[in-house]
Amino acid sequence: MAQTEARETATTETVPQTVEMAVQERRFNLRKLLVVIVLYLAAFWTLVPMYWVAISSIKSLRDLAHIPPRFFPTDPRLDAWVTIFERRILENVYNSLVVATLATIICLIISVPAAYAATRMRLPFKFVAIVVGLMGLVALLPPIASAIPLFLLGSDLGIIDEKYTLIILYTVLNTAFAVWVLRGTFMDVPMDVEEAALMDGDTRFGAVRRILLPLIFPSLFSIAILLFIFNWNEYIIALYFVNSMKTMTLPIAIQAQIPQHELDWGVVSAAGTIAVFPVLVAAFTLQRFLVRGLTFGVASGQ
Amino acid sequence: MTVQQTVSPLPGQGASSANSVNTQPPPPQGMWSELFNFRDNRLGVMLIVPSLLALILVQFYPIVYNFWLILTSEKGEWIGLANLSRLTRDTIFHGALIFSLKMGIVVVPMCLLVGLGLALLVHSDYAGRKAIWISILIIPLMVSEIVAGMMWKIMYHPTLGLVNVPLTALGIEPIIWLVKADTAFIALCVVEVWRISPLAFLLLYAGLNQVPRDIYEAAAVDGATRWRAFWDMTLPYIRPMFAIATILVFVWSTRTIGTIAATTQGGPGRATWNLSWYIYGMSFQRLKPHYASAAVLVMLLMTYIAGTIFVRYLWVERRSR
Numbered sequence: 001m002a003q004t005e006a007r008e009t010a011t012t013e014t015v016p017q018t019v020e021m022a023v024q025e026r027r028f029n030l031r032k033l034l035v036v037i038v039l040y041l042a043a044f045w046t047l048v049p050m051y052w053v054a055i056s057s058i059k060s061l062r063d064l065a066h067i068p069p070r071f072f073p074t075d076p077r078l079d080a081w082v083t084i085f086e087r088r089i090l091e092n093v094y095n096s097l098v099v100a101t102l103a104t105i106i107c108l109i110i111s112v113p114a115a116y117a118a119t120r121m122r123l124p125f126k127f128v129a130i131v132v133g134l135m136g137l138v139a140l141l142p143p144i145a146s147a148i149p150l151f152l153l154g155s156d157l158g159i160i161d162e163k164y165t166l167i168i169l170y171t172v173l174n175t176a177f178a179v180w181v182l183r184g185t186f187m188d189v190p191m192d193v194e195e196a197a198l199m200d201g202d203t204r205f206g207a208v209r210r211i212l213l214p215l216i217f218p219s220l221f222s223i224a225i226l227l228f229i230f231n232w233n234e235y236i237i238a239l240y241f242v243n244s245m246k247t248m249t250l251p252i253a254i255q256a257q258i259p260q261h262e263l264d265w266g267v268v269s270a271a272g273t274i275a276v277f278p279v280l281v282a283a284f285t286l287q288r289f290l291v292r293g294l295t296f297g298v299a300s301g302q
Numbered sequence: 303m304t305v306q307q308t309v310s311p312l313p314g315q316g317a318s319s320a321n322s323v324n325t326q327p328p329p330p331q332g333m334w335s336e337l338f339n340f341r342d343n344r345l346g347v348m349l350i351v352p353s354l355l356a357l358i359l360v361q362f363y364p365i366v367y368n369f370w371l372i373l374t375s376e377k378g379e380w381i382g383l384a385n386l387s388r389l390t391r392d393t394i395f396h397g398a399l400i401f402s403l404k405m406g407i408v409v410v411p412m413c414l415l416v417g418l419g420l421a422l423l424v425h426s427d428y429a430g431r432k433a434i435w436i437s438i439l440i441i442p443l444m445v446s447e448i449v450a451g452m453m454w455k456i457m458y459h460p461t462l463g464l465v466n467v468p469l470t471a472l473g474i475e476p477i478i479w480l481v482k483a484d485t486a487f488i489a490l491c492v493v494e495v496w497r498i499s500p501l502a503f504l505l506l507y508a509g510l511n512q513v514p515r516d517i518y519e520a521a522a523v524d525g526a527t528r529w530r531a532f533w534d535m536t537l538p539y540i541r542p543m544f545a546i547a548t549i550l551v552f553v554w555s556t557r558t559i560g561t562i563a564a565t566t567q568g569g570p571g572r573a574t575w576n577l578s579w580y581i582y583g584m585s586f587q588r589l590k591p592h593y594a595s596a597a598v599l600v601m602l603l604m605t606y607i608a609g610t611i612f613v614r615y616l617w618v619e620r621r622s623r
Contacts, residue, residue, distance in 0.1 A: 032428035039429060042420055043438045049453035049496070050441070052464055056456055068467050110356060113349035121346035131354060141361060141605060142557040144578050145598045148591045149364035149371065172360040175353045233446035235560045236578075240586060251448045251560070258452055258564055265456055272449050279444040286444075287436040291508050 050276055057081065057269035064265065080266030084257075089271055091245060092253035099163060099249060100231035103170035104224055111175050112220070115182035116208070120191065132183060135176035143173060143236045151240040161243040169241070170231045178227060185219040186212075222289035229282050232275075250275050365602070371595035385596040394572055395597060398580035402556040404487070405576065409494045409555040410548060416495065417502025417547065424503075425510040436507070443500040447560025454493045455480070455565045480566050483573035490565065490574060494555045501554065502547045509543030510536070549608045556604065577601050 559578035584594035
């Protein structure tokens, strides 16, 4: 909304009526130029490491050894990509996909009802406040703090190095965050419509299915993508719980590929490019939700 | 004895009428009734319980277990506070703690500055296509720690990397960033600023969107300069977001582990050990999980202090509206 307003004021300003306004108009353009230049620099700063990794993966050995380094590869090769597939990176991608997807789905299945109950049902207020407050606090806890106890528990139970262990842990680690964000989303939807449906004799479940879910679906989708990215990137728990190729997720595989001193950077660059790809997609899908979603947590959260 | 509240709309009021009705068992008294008076809504409780269990299993159980670990030795014998007192004499731990804090102190202002600047730029009328700018600027936020570290390790590479190119162009000797303690620190701080400043940007941009536009028009009518308008109106409005951004950036930058694992592995020597790396090294590589738990406690305390401020700011903001 703010954007359209901004555009309207901008169009009214583009018709200079007096000399003074024309001067002002030119100054505004200079300002605009500066803003845009700085933004381009910021975008360059953001994207350049990613670009560098992507082209390092297709540089030939001669290009890699060239001093100073070349910004554009002269002789693109796919050797590194062939090598990374030979090192069975697809298995790691598969592991990451399975773990991240299932953990996301299960996490939503347990956190959507909780967020619903916390916002839509008459529960003792203090109970909800305490639970939700704890969840917010827990979202801040460093994952490494739970890693050691969970690892010891896992070794006692003999469930280290299993995919389902990772799925369970990722699910639970994100639950607090998911409830916290979903609660904000649910509060954003006015209750009137649902209440009207309930009055008309709809069941509670019917009201949720026919009215609430369609309304929150876009946010739900965004949260799902966000959770997926968290799981896709998760590193610390995997560090403790991954022992073999059977469970190795992409971040751990990438760490294993990082050479310490030689010039063998093409391979890890290729792996990194694979890991970053979903992130790019997510950034473009999520930006609107993130800006809105972060606001209600503070401003309209009652 | 008067019968006042046989049906109380608020669960909290039930506590004062304990002896009012004889046919029903008296409602429980005090705090517990406010907390656990669920007779109203069993379904609601059933819906919350799974996530609550998850919370207990993965967050509270480990914290409690952690205390048990601290108080026992690696062989499982009770040793009281010996682990903690050993920690206070452990110079490696001191180094790691100081490194974490130093990094927080450098990274937090940088991130806030970069974040605020970008938020103001993207929020200004001059930036067309805000959606695209935001999408690009938040990408580092979603890149895995380890991948971010790996990317920057290539960037800092003496021959492959891009960082030294402008330096050599200026005639400065190329710096081998990650092998000396002080340059490695700077290099890691840059990685963290690259990785975390988008978080500050996003939070502050969301905050700026909350500022009503008409107050600026009013200020312009009153003859306020842009600077004054920013200082006296924008900043107070985004203050809560600013607080949240500060704390989150602090927590994120002090707990980083993937970037260190990918770039320096704690080296040279132990110059870039931070708290997380110390905990990981102690527990997983040196197999002293009990001793490492003591360091976890220090980290939790740090997070707890930051978290209290975080919750307080959220709460204060809510009450005032």
